[in-house]
Amino acid sequence: MNLAETEYWIDSLLPGEMTVWELQAALPGTGRHAGPAHGEPFTVGVAEGVCATLDLSRFDSGLRTPDGAEVRVELVTAAAADLPAADFLATAATIVSESAGTIPPTPGTLLPEAMTWTLADLADGGQEVPAGLTVAHGMLIEPRVWSRGTPTVTEAPGRVHVHDADPGPHPEAGPAPAGRITTIAQLIAISEGELALARAEGPAALLAALAAAGADPGDWRRAPVAPAPGR
Template identity: 30%
Template sequence: MNTAETAHWINRLLPGTPEFHQVGAFKVAGYTLEDESIACSVNFGRVNTGLVTEGGAETVDVRSEILSLARADVSVPGRAVGAAATMLLDASLSFKSATDSSVTPMHAQPGQILPCVGIMANLPQEGFSVVHGILADPRIWGPEIPYVREEAGQVNVEAPDEAGDLARLTLPLQLILLTEEEFAIALNEGSDVMFERMAEQEVDLLDLKR
């Protein structure tokens, strides 16, 4: 999908009327819902982070649009989405150009930790306690995650992306912002343990000053 098509798709999934902002290299749609806000990229799908899924004999290219929710002005999750997208783009470019085999890819997929993404978005400077981030399956639509599938040879792309021979899936991916304590648990004990503890403690993920 190109940017216009993605924006149309995202707007069908999220409530309200979006305002579009350029955050670095990325366009972000922002939705204000009373005291909550949602921000979602509409052109991060052009970034290839090297993620594919294989089903039978078919290999499918997997792309994402990043969304974030917060109980804050919409510019706050908007900057966080832009920072996460930029971090993943930079990691993708570094991996492609690396000659050192120790360089590992950073995929846009659930469980991917994004160190210091909150700092990149200037959140601590504004009094927010979230510093890092992790990507997760969004649950705002329930157990089913919406997606768009484009068949091989029919992928609609924009520069600097390059058309390929693979079919493509595009899905929303949620950025959850983390405090230092939550980040340490994810690093040392795994993201599953971190999410279990957050659920047990009824952590409000939309409260960025928790």
């Protein structure tokens, strides 16, 4: 889908009236004395505490179905209105896009420091950083925003529309696919201890612990369900 089609699709999925923002996140630089490096700008739809990317799908993550169709992904997250959910989403999208396919936007993917980098970027820009947060990282899961499952759009071979800035498939991804599926993964914020639990026992174990505790992943000030390492 192109940007206009993706915006129409996401608008139909989010609650209430959607506003559209353009955000550019900065990731830590590499090398001695390197400053933060800004990634590509992202278009984000925001509606009643739910935010979704509208153009992460312009990047080819290398994902394919068994029959060779491309799988493109947008991200969604939900948090209280006083929290910088859209900025967190833009950071996660930048991490994924800058990885050139090495960090897939699929459920179970861990995004260490995603929240830490988001808050540092806000502070560097002179914006207010919320206090009392207990989370520092991100993780992608199957969407829990919609009761009917994960939304998807399928474009048949020869009918694939692309974003103006779509760089096309990575050379190592193989020949052009037969079609394209666009789907959604949900971004949640997790603590130091929760990241350690997901690494040690798997993301499914962390999700089970969150569910058992009745924890709301959209509450960034919640009590972590696993202690931080060394405590």
